[in-house]
Amino acid sequence: MMNKVIAVLFLWVVAFSVHAQTNDDRPLIVITDGVTEPLPFALPQFQAENSAASQISADITRLVAQDLAGTGLFREIPATSFISRVSSFTQPIAYADWRAINAQGLITGAVTVNGNQLVVKFRLYDVFSGQELGQGQQLVGTVDGWRRMAHKVADATYSRITGEGGYFDSRVVFVSESGPKDNRQKRLAIMDYDGANLQFLTDSSAIVLAPRFSPNGDRVLYTSFESGFPRINVLNVGNVSRQQLGTAQGEMAFSPRFSRDGRQVIYSLSNGGNTDIYRTDLGTGQHVRLTSAPSIETAPSLSPDGSQIVFESDRSGTQQLYIMPANGGDARRISFGDGRYGTPVWSPRGDLVAFTKQNAGRFHIGVMRTDGSEERLLTSSFLDEGPTWSPNGRVIMFSRETQGAGGTSSMYSVDISGRNLKAVPVQGGASDPSWGPLQP
Amino acid sequence: MKMMTRATVLLLALATAACTNPDRFGGAGGADGANGANGANGANGGLAGSANDPASPQFFNQTIGDRVLFAVDTSTITPTGKTILDGQAQWLQTNADYRAVIEGHADEQGTREYNLALGQRRANAVREYLVSRGVPSSRLQVTSFGKERPIEVCSEESCYAKNRRAVTVLSFSSITS
Numbered sequence: 166m167m168n169k170v171i172a173v174l175f176l177w178v179v180a181f182s183v184h185a186q187t188n189d190d191r192p193l194i195v196i197t198d199g200v201t202e203p204l205p206f207a208l209p210q211f212q213a214e215n216s217a218a219s220q221i222s223a224d225i226t227r228l229v230a231q232d233l234a235g236t237g238l239f240r241e242i243p244a245t246s247f248i249s250r251v252s253s254f255t256q257p258i259a260y261a262d263w264r265a266i267n268a269q270g271l272i273t274g275a276v277t278v279n280g281n282q283l284v285v286k287f288r289l290y291d292v293f294s295g296q297e298l299g300q301g302q303q304l305v306g307t308v309d310g311w312r313r314m315a316h317k318v319a320d321a322t323y324s325r326i327t328g329e330g331g332y333f334d335s336r337v338v339f340v341s342e343s344g345p346k347d348n349r350q351k352r353l354a355i356m357d358y359d360g361a362n363l364q365f366l367t368d369s370s371a372i373v374l375a376p377r378f379s380p381n382g383d384r385v386l387y388t389s390f391e392s393g394f395p396r397i398n399v400l401n402v403g404n405v406s407r408q409q410l411g412t413a414q415g416e417m418a419f420s421p422r423f424s425r426d427g428r429q430v431i432y433s434l435s436n437g438g439n440t441d442i443y444r445t446d447l448g449t450g451q452h453v454r455l456t457s458a459p460s461i462e463t464a465p466s467l468s469p470d471g472s473q474i475v476f477e478s479d480r481s482g483t484q485q486l487y488i489m490p491a492n493g494g495d496a497r498r499i500s501f502g503d504g505r506y507g508t509p510v511w512s513p514r515g516d517l518v519a520f521t522k523q524n525a526g527r528f529h530i531g532v533m534r535t536d537g538s539e540e541r542l543l544t545s546s547f548l549d550e551g552p553t554w555s556p557n558g559r560v561i562m563f564s565r566e567t568q569g570a571g572g573t574s575s576m577y578s579v580d581i582s583g584r585n586l587k588a589v590p591v592q593g594g595a596s597d598p599s600w601g602p603l604q605p
Numbered sequence: 606m607k608m609m610t611r612a613t614v615l616l617l618a619l620a621t622a623a624c625t626n627p628d629r630f631g632g633a634g635g636a637d638g639a640n641g642a643n644g645a646n647g648a649n650g651g652l653a654g655s656a657n658d659p660a661s662p663q664f665f666n667q668t669i670g671d672r673v674l675f676a677v678d679t680s681t682i683t684p685t686g687k688t689i690l691d692g693q694a695q696w697l698q699t700n701a702d703y704r705a706v707i708e709g710h711a712d713e714q715g716t717r718e719y720n721l722a723l724g725q726r727r728a729n730a731v732r733e734y735l736v737s738r739g740v741p742s743s744r745l746q747v748t749s750f751g752k753e754r755p756i757e758v759c760s761e762e763s764c765y766a767k768n769r770r771a772v773t774v775l776s777f778s779s780i781t782s
Binding site (some may be wrong): 345346347348349372374375390393394395401414415417419420429431433435437438439461463477479484507508521523547548550566568569570572597 | 630672680706713714715716717719721722723725726728729730733746747748749753754756757758759760766
C-alpha cells in the first residue's frame with residue numbers, strides 16, 4: 166500500500182527585468198509583534214492567455230489569495246469593489262483606481278497552458294508609491310503541479326512585501342491516525358503545508374512516531390515499533406525505501422533529528438532504564454555518546470549553525486530545557502518558569518526555541534530566547550505538544566489532542582506572535598508534524 | 606508424541622492469552638508491531654480453565670497478575686507491585702521455557718518522547734526487581750510504548766492510574782530484536 170511520491174516538478178524561475186532590484190525592495194510591512202492590521206491587497210483573476218488556461222488561472226488566483234490571507238498578515242479586497250479591470254498583463258496600472266479602494270498591494274498575473282506545460286507570469290505593485298515592487302517573474306512547470314506554482318507566486322509576494330522568506334511551497338510529514346484511543350493506527354504521511362496532496366509513506370502495521378524531515382527534504386527520520394521495540398528508520402521520500410539505524414539488542418532508539426548537513430542523526434537511546442543523547446554518522450555508522458547522566462535526556466535539536474544542542478532533561482527532578490555544545494559537555498539550563506518543559510526545537514533563524522510546556526493541568530506551545538528570556542506561551546489546551554517551525558521561522562505547527570474517551574489528535578498552526586491559530590485541514594486524525602524546507 | 610502435545614497446549618494457551626491480554630493489540634486491521642515481539646497472534650483459542658493450571662500463561666496473567674502500576678512520573682515499585690513481581694519471579698523460575706518482554710507504559714499527561722523514556726524506566730525497574738528475585742536477565746527484555754497504548758481511555762486519574770503500568774508479556778519462542 167505504499168504510494169508513490171509525487172513526480173518531481175520541473176520548475177524554474179525567469180526574471181523579466183534585466184536590472185537587479187534597487188532600494189525599492191524595502192518591505193511594505195515589517196512583521197513584528199505589533200502588526201495587527203492586515204495589509205489590504207487586490208488580486209484580480211490572472212489572465213488566461215489561452216482557452217486551455219481559463220479554469221487553472223482561476224484556481225491559481227484563488228490559491229495565491231488563500232495563501233496570503235491565511236497568514237493573517239494580508240487581507241484580500243473582494244473583486245466586487247474593484248474600479249479598474251485588468252484586461253492585459255502588460256497594460257499600465259491605473260494606480261488611482263486601486264488607491265481609491267485602499268489596496269496597498271496589487272498582484273497581476275497571466276497563465277498559459279500548452280499540453281501539460283503551465284506558464285505563470287506575475288507582477289507585484291506597491292499601490293501607494295505607484296511602483297512595481299521588484300521584478301515581474303515567470304514560472305514554468307506542469308499542469309499537475311499548479312498548486313506549487315500558485316504557492317511560488319504567493320511566496321514571492323510574501324517575501325517582497327515583508328522582506329522575509331515565505332513558507333507556502335513546502336511540505337509537512339506527519340503521523341496520520343485512525344481508530345480508537347486504545348488501538349490507534351498510525352502511519353506516516355506527507356502533504357503540502359496546506360493539507361493538499363496527502364500521500365501515505367508507510368502502512369499501519371506498526372506504530373510510527375515523530376517523523377523529522379532532513380534539511381533538504383529528501384529523507385525522513387522516524388521511530389517505528391516494527392520490531393516491538395522503538396527503533397529509528399531513515400526513509401527516502403522519493404522512492405519510500407527505508408533503512409534502520411543500527412541499534413543493539415536491548416536498546417530503544419527514538420526522538421531522532423538530522424544534523425544540518427543531513428549526514429548525522431542525533432537521538433535518544435535507552436538502555437537499562439537510562440536515556441541519553443547520542444549522535445550517529447549515517448555514512449560510517451559510527452556513534453558518539455553526548456550525555457551520560459542517570460536522568461532522562463531526550464528530544465535533542467541542533468542550532469542552525471550546528472554548534473549547540475537544545476534538549477530536555479529531568480536531571481533537576483522535572484523536565485526542563487538545557488543547551489550543550491554539539492559534541493556534548495557542560496549543559497546550561499534555560500527554562501526556569503513554573504511547570505515542565507519538553508520537546509525543544511531550535512528556530513531556523515537561531516534566535517528562539519519553541520517548546521511544549523506542561524503546567525497546572527494544561528499544555529502550551531511556547532517560545533523563548535535561547536538564553537531562556539522572554540518566554541511567551543502561544544497556545545493553551547488539554548494537550549498541545551511537539552512544535553515544528555515553518556521554513557521562515559514565523560509560524561509553528563503542532564499536535565493538539567482532545568480530552569476524554571473519544572479524544573482525537575489534529576494539527577494546528579500559530580504565528581510566533583500567538584495570533585492566527587488555526588487547524589491544518591487534514592482528513593482524519595493527525596499528529597507529530599515536521600515542517601520541511603521551501604522546495605527548490 | 607509427548608512433545609507434540611505439549612507444544613499444542615502451549616500454542617492454545619498463548620492464543621488465549623492473546624485474546625484476553627489488552628496489551629496484545631492487533632487482530633482485525635491492526636497487526637501492530639508489538640505482536641512481532643510477543644509471538645502469539647490470532648487463532649481461536651479459548652481453552653477454558655487453563656487459568657487453573659499453574660504452569661499456564663493464563664495463570665500468570667490472571668492469577669499472579671501480569672502488571673504493576675506506578676504513581677505519577679515515578680518508576681518506583683510499590684509494595685503491592687512487589688508482591689505481584691515476587692509471584693512473577695517464582696513462576697518464571699518454575700517455567701524456564703518462557704521468556705518475557707516487559708512493556709512500560711505512561712498515561713497521556715506528558716510529552717511523547719519523555720513518556721517513552723519514562724516507560725523504559727518503569728519496565729527496567731520491573732526487570733531489575735525480577736532479576737533480584739532470581740530470574741536470569743537473559744530471559745527478560747524491556748520495551749516502552751510511552752503513552753501510545755492506553756488500556757483505559759478516559760482523561761481522568763481513574764484511567765491514568767491503570768495506564769501507568771509495566772506489563773510482563775510472556776513468550777515461548779526465543780526473542781529477537
